[in-house]
Amino acid sequence: MATRDEAIQAIKDYPIIDKKIHDRREEILVPYNPFEDENIDGGRAQNVRNESLEHSVEQLEMDPVLKYLYAEEKAVATVLSQCIEKQVRSLLDKATYDIIYEFYLRETQIYNAEGIGKKVHLSRGRVYARKDAFIAEVQKELTKRDIRETNTLK
Numbered sequence: 143m144a145t146r147d148e149a150i151q152a153i154k155d156y157p158i159i160d161k162k163i164h165d166r167r168e169e170i171l172v173p174y175n176p177f178e179d180e181n182i183d184g185g186r187a188q189n190v191r192n193e194s195l196e197h198s199v200e201q202l203e204m205d206p207v208l209k210y211l212y213a214e215e216k217a218v219a220t221v222l223s224q225c226i227e228k229q230v231r232s233l234l235d236k237a238t239y240d241i242i243y244e245f246y247l248r249e250t251q252i253y254n255a256e257g258i259g260k261k262v263h264l265s266r267g268r269v270y271a272r273k274d275a276f277i278a279e280v281q282k283e284l285t286k287r288d289i290r291e292t293n294t295l296k
Contacts, residue, residue, distance in 0.1 A: 144281050144284035149284055152214040152217060152218055152280060153246045153247075157247055159218075160215075163211050163212065166205070170205055217280055217284045218283075221276060222242070225276070233272055234276065237264060241269055241273055244258045244261075245273060255270060
């Protein structure tokens with residue numbers, strides 16, 4: 143079960159999640175091995191099969207950190223797309239997208255809750271209600287993905 147703090151952290155990490163995924167993939171594919179010298183005892187054996195590619199692919203697919211980063215990215219993207227695609231006025235609409243963008247996705251926050259409220263024509267309380275609804279929806283998506291992960295592991 144994903145907590146509210148995990149959902150908030152996933153939203154905050156969303157702008158840089160691609161970099162985190164790339165860095166983690168690089169850590170797996172190119173591990174740091176100091177002082178590894180392959181030219182000991184006259185070089186490599188000629189008849190040994192190199193299985194490093196299979197091992198790397200297996201590590202990429204089984205890495206729990208990478209799986210969680212992909213799940214975070216998918217959860218936030220799903221809820222953000224719900225905000226953009228909705229035509230009717232609800233707690234998850236274009237105004238909610240603007241609120242979340244200003245609170246979490248922008249590099250430096252320009253507006254506070256009242257400023258955002260004026261921008262999207264909502265009261266300060268409604269701004270916080272929409273922000274909380276978005277966080278709850280991301281939390282729900284993360285929990286769904288956690289349940290799917292545990293079911294596939296069994």
